[in-house]
Amino acid sequence: MPNFSKAAPLYRDALDMRRRLYPADKYPDGYPDLATSLNNLGFLLKARGEYDEAERFYREALAMDRKLYPADKYPGGYPDLAGILSNVGLLLEARGEYGKAEPFYRDALEMYRRVYPVEKYPSGHPDLARSLNNLGFLLLERGDYGQATDALAESVSMYNRQVGAFTDGGAEAEALNLAASLPGASNKFLAATAHAEEAKPSEQYPVLWQGKSALARSLQHRRRLLHAAADADDATRQRVQTLIGVRQDLARLVLAPARPGDADRAQLVQDLTDKKERLEKELAALLPASDRKTLPYTELADRLPERAAFIDLYRYVDWDNKTRKWDDGHYAVFVLRKDRPIRRVELANAAAIDKGLAEWRDDIVKDLRSNAAARLRKAIWEPIAAVLGEGVDTIYICPDGPLSALPWSALPGDRPNSVLLEDYAFAVVPGGPSLLDQLTAPVPTNRGPGVLLAVGGVRYDRDDYKAGKLWPALPATVKERAGIVAEARKLPHAPEIVERFCAGADVPRLLADLPKARWAHLATHGFFAAPDSKEREHLFRPDDFLLGVGAERRGAAARNPLTLSGLVLAGANQPTDADSGVLSGEAVAGLDLDGMDLAVLSACQTGLGEAAAGEGVFGLQRAFHIGGAKNVVASLWKVDDEATAALMNLFYYHLWEKGEPPLQALHHAQLELYRNPQGVPALARGRGAVDWDETVQTVTKAPVDATETPKRAAAVKDWAAFVLSGAGR
Known part of the structure; x- marks a missing residue:
């Protein structure tokens, strides 16, 4: 936190010194450094809530800048002068004097437009975008939602262009810091448009469409x-x-x-x-300049299958003009379908939704009946379903914030004791443009069977070390790996099979294997080092997460957030300087995985990661996508070994033997496991077990009445954890 009490004397000393260095008799118009000191002290006093004294220094700085940069010499204005105009406006706004603040904001904005003309700054300028944001928020506070929407829309679009242009030539961590420094224009835009009369989602969504996960798309490109x-x-x-x-x-x-x-x-x-x-x-x-062109959202609508929908969620907080405070938050949901107008839905009380989700996830893992599921259906699904329309069986979801950890398919369905899995196949995507890229990408033809990389039965110890193991052995993954390999070998055109197990499933080998694989099945521990988790305590140091005063990322893990998620490999219980035994997302993201159709991360928490504003989740799914993998199956919580093996064996049966695309294969496998929990032991044993064929025929047989509730459904924790990220093709 800033230490204002220590800073104030230093600012005052600097100001006094500059007054002596640049006395009025020698510098009648003042001096730029002196004006800067006045502005700095005013800024500090405003931050301390000492508005009257802050205004005195701001006004003196403004008068000085007007003399230093007169209109006859600077007809377009000057950045310093525009800056102090903005600061005076911010001060007056903080005191609630909105009418007095507005002229200062508008003067600053017009000056910035002249100083940074579009022909010289096609992506805009941060000062100009911030000025638009300031004016937009003032208008939001005054309840002038129409004008606020216009200013904030321009600000959001400009920020998006700047982040994209910066990412083209900058480092990933610097781009993240730039995104973190932005003043929440998207949030304010969503708040303003929620109140604006005759608001049209078709005009709102284009403003937001290009910004979500823009950094991830740029890095992948x-x-x-x-x-x-x-x-x-x-x-x-x-x-x-x-x-x-x-x-x-x-x-x-x-x-x-x-x-x-x-x-x-x-x-x-x-x-x-x-x-x-x-x-x-x-x-x-060294790369050619990006044309920064992104197809409009209407292209995605045109490319969506007839029975598919795209749901894009944005968490935001709204400004309460009565309390003069931000509220507990909302989710704005944009629903897109082919040949239909885009719709916007509001999910009220995001804080209650987030709390309910945490409660439900805890109940799922403990295998408890949960009232939270019904509350979440009412709060989330019912408002969406009201505009979804008929004839949908596939839903692509771009979640935001905590909803990235929501098992959508396990939400209660329309019929008593049913779940949404029975009616819909769900896939998550990083953003609408990313989904459009996948749906428009040509499907490769004349490809060979490729390589299957199958990992399971990893030996996490380097010797007989026993004390304090973080990663216990997973004996069921031996059978899981064997079952998948057996299924692959049965194919008419079997892939080349590379198996890694015991001490051979180490980091160097997987780094060499992954770029060659078309299919990668990784049955091992996974982790996300969430705050207060044992993984964070064991694997990282506190200073790895240091943030600067402006929330800029400074620590090693903060600057490289993909290190927070990983797969646990051979020797991880006894890491060495040469080999930690952990394959982190940071290492995966640098690989060339363009030839990988599917990565299955059959491990706990591989679908989780660190959320960043506007950028989704930094986790293993993201790392594999950045590397080029088209589809990634990952889990939201730890699943019983036997249930995991059963689900995966069914999944590959549908994927390879039935020739179904990944999304359909996962949906069918989960649905069949949900309806037939008694088949788990036989399914877990995999192909080669004496009862495999009979069990598969039984569980894959369509029920006479698809709407009939199974007599005994499998526990949610055993089938709903795994989610597919990607178009599922």
Whole structure:
């Protein structure tokens, strides 16, 4: 937190010194440094709530800047002058003097428009976008929702262009810091449009459409361009390989065991982080400039299958003009279908929804009956279903905030004792543009069977070490791996099979195996190092999560959030400096996975990650997608080993033997497990078991009445954890 009491004397000393350096008799118009000191002190006093004294310094700075930058010499104005105009407006707004603040905001805005004209700044400028944001919020506070919407729409669009342009040439961590520094214009835009009369979702959604997960899309696009450039040039290939190596070294070092020499480790981490970011910028400079063109959302509507819908959620807080405070939050939901107008739905009381979700997830894991499920259906699903319309069986969802951890298919259905799984197949996607990219990508033809990488039965110990194990053995994954391999070998055109198990399932081997795989099944522990989790305590140091005063990411894990999720491999119970035994998302994201159709992360919590404003979740799913994997199946919680093996064996039966696309295969496998829990033991034993064929025939047989509730349904915890991310093709 800023220490205002210590800062104030220093600011005053600086001001006094500058008054002596630039006396009025020698500098009748003042001096820029002196005006800056006046502005700085005014800013500090405003932050302390000392508005009257702050105004005195602001007004003096404004008068000085007017003389330093007169209209006859600076007809377009000057950035410093526009800045102090904005600051005076902010002060008056903080005192509730909205009528007095508005002229200052508008003068600052017009000056910024002249200083940063569109022909010189096609992406806009941060100061101009911030000025629009300031004016928009003032109008929101006054209840002038129409004008607020216009100003905030321009601000959001400008910020989106700036983040995109910056990401094209910057480092990932710097782009994240830029996104974190933005003043919440999207949130204010959603709040203003929620109140505006005659608000049209078709005019609102284009403003938001390009911004969600823009960084992830840009990084994925840049990685593809880099690998293409590396194929054509030896020097570029060498630098790309160096970057991949640095990412892997960084991931290894961040997760290395704590030792007395951690000060050296901290410097090494910083050096590697700096090298990674320098290489990212150098390689970005070699690439052609992006045209920054994103197809409109109507293209996605046109490309959606007839029986599919796209649901895009945004969590935001609304301004209460009575209390003069932000409320507990809402979810704005945009619903898109082919040949239908886009609809917007409001989910009120986001805080209650988030709390209910946490309660439900806790009850699911404990296998308890939960009243929270019915509350969540009423709060989330019923408002969406009211505008969804008939004839939908596939739903693509782009969640936001805590709803990234919601098992949609397990929500109660329309019929008593039913679940939504019985009527819909759900897939999550990073954003609408990402889904559009997948739906418009050409389907490869004449591909060979490719390579199946099957991992299971990992040995987490390097010797007979027993005390304090974080990662216990998973004996059921041996059968899980064997069942999937047996299913693959039965195919008419079987893939090449690479099995990794025991001590052979280590990080170096998987880093070499993954880029060659078309199918990757990874049956091992996974983790997300959430705050207060044992994984965070065991794997990271507190200073790995340091943030700066402006919430900029400074610590190693904060600057590299993909290190917070990973897969646990051979030797992880006894990590060494050379091998932590953990394959983190940071290392995965640097790989070339363009040939990977499907990655199945058959491990607990592989679907979770760190949420970042406007960027979704930083986790293993994101890392595999950035690497190029088209579809990723991951889990939202730890699942019983036997239930996991049963679900996965059914999934691959539908995927390969029945030739179903991944989304349909997962949906059918979950539905059949839900309806036939008695089949779990036989299904878990997999192909080769004497009762496999008979059990599969029984559980895959369609019920006479699909609307009939099963006499004994499987527990939610056993089938609903796994979610598919991607288009599911």
